[in-house]
Each structure stands twice: as C-alpha cells, then as structure tokens.
Amino acid sequence: MALFRETADVSVRPAVPGDEDAVTRVQVSAWRATHEVALGDGVVDALDTAAMRERWSRAISTPPGPGFAVLVALDGAEVVGFAAVGPGQLVALEVEPRHQRGGHGSRLLSAAVDRLRTDGAEQVVTWVLDDDAARERFLSSSGLGPDGTSRTLATGVRDVVERRWSAAI
Template sequence: MTTTPGPLADSVRLAWPAEAAAVADLQRRVWSSELSAEVAATVLGGVSAEEMTQAWGQAISRPPKARYRVLVAIADARVVGFATTVPGQDPDADEAADGEVQEFAVDPPARHRGHGSRLLNACADTLRADGFRHARWWVGEDDQALRGFLGAAGWVPDGSSREIGTDDEAVRLTQVRLHTDLADG
C-alpha cells in the first residue's frame, strides 16, 4: 500500500539561497502594508526588488558576520515570515553576550496563525545556540502590536531610543530598544 504524504507542518528553519526572492518580496509587502504610503514609497523607491533579492541572497549564502542567521517561517511549502539574528550592533553591546533580532516580518495574510510565535521562539533558540546570553530588538515606538506581542513573550524596554531614516532626512522613525534574558529559555 502506497501512502500519500500529508501537508507539510508549519515550521521555521534557516533560509536557503533559493529563497532570497521570496524573502525580498515578503519584505516589500510588509513594508508596503505597515509603513505610511509616503514612507513606503520613499523606502521602496530607493531599492529595486532585484537589488533586495541580491542582498538577501548574499546575506543567506555569505553572511556579513559570524553568527548572522536568516530564518524563514514556512507554511504550505512557502515563505510566510523571516527574521535575522546577529551579534548586538549597538556601541554598548557586548558582541560575545548580546545578540539582536535585526529583522522580523510575517506576511499580513499569514498572521495570527502561530508563525510569528514560532519565528520568535526560533530567534531565541538560535541566539542561545550561538552563545548569546541576552537579546535586543529595536522596534518602532508606535508599533503597539509588535510591542504587545514581544511584551507577552517577556521582552521589556531598556530605556534606550533612537531615530533612524533616510540620508536626506525625508523619512525619520523613532525606535525603542527591548531586551530579554536568553538564559530563562
């Protein structure tokens, strides 16, 4: 008797180089849906889909640093989310002890199905496996949905904030830094 395999379970794993275009496309969709129309047009107008695909391909196949990881959330054999984990990038970070979630996105139609939670747990597990004891995450000051999601998972503000944006200052975003202890995982 031959059995037909069932649907693949939703999962998170390291990204494959062949998924660079899917990650770039997802990032563009998330930016388009989460940023104001003006900010999205400015940010996305400055980089083509092809350039983003090349950048993600490089990040996946030849990471810029040791312990730089690109993770993908998979559902029905397609990328529905991605995240990057890296050594802490801030001047006050201890690169040996402080890791950082640098990018994190879940496709809007795929939200509220557990992909974000799986991706968040995989980020913590990956940072822990890479030897980090603490994790940091810069989030938009006004992104109450993400801050609430992270707060429920034990991430808390550490009092740091920053402003980022385009070189011409047409786009300015204020972020706050959250942190968590990875030893509790």
C-alpha cells in the same frame, strides 16, 4: 468532501539560496502594511527591491560572520515569514500580512532565540519603530520589554524613532 488536517503544515527552517525572493517579498509586503505611514509617503514604493534581494541572497549564502543567520517560516512549501539574527540581536522579524496571527511570528522568534543561545548570547535585543503597537504587544507577550534606549533614523522623507527592546535569554 473537504479534507482537514489535525495539525497545520507549518515550520521554521534555516533559509537556503533561492529564499531571497520570498524574503524580499515578505519584507516589502509587511513594511507596506505596518510602516508605510510611519516611514513617510512613497518610502516603501521607492525601495530598491533588486538591491534588497541581493543583500538577502548574500546574508543567506555567505553570512557576514559567526552568529548571523536567516530563518524562514513556512506554511506548506510557501515562505510566509522570516527572521534575521546577528550576535545577540534579532535584526528583523516579518510575517506576510495575510499570514499574521497564525503562530508564524512566535515560531520564528522561538527559533531565533534558540539560535542566539546556541551562539552563546545571554540576551536578545531588537528595535521597534514608534507607533508599531502590534509589534510591541507581540514582543511584550514574548517577554521582551523596552530598555530605555532609542535611536533616530532618516527615511529620506522624515526621521523616525526606534526604541530598543530586550530580554535575558
């Protein structure tokens, strides 16, 4: 006999030391699924995951200043997504591909916006790689929109364009 829960055991909490391994795993997995073609062949495979893990460890343990935070989405005890914020900015939001479309991204975005408001922000901005239609749909459905600003980043294989999205909060 199968047991069913009426509500899912899902939540968002501030990241704690030890979460850096899961955050790095989620980021690499999400980038591989979403950005590998846009970034260029081999870019995701060439990521220095040890350095990424160390940067996430520092961001979690000793944020660089006021307004910086890392949040994680949980499915049971498993970290399945994360968001990072800085003053007025959603720096990153990624969900493990096999856990996407389960509400984790929406919970993370809501918690990130709450954190930004608590820190006095009146607007949220984030950056979206060109050709990331799924992220554009998600952000658009959440009330954000492109504001006409773009930037070009070098990946080592090719240049990629990001567009800034924003909303009043």
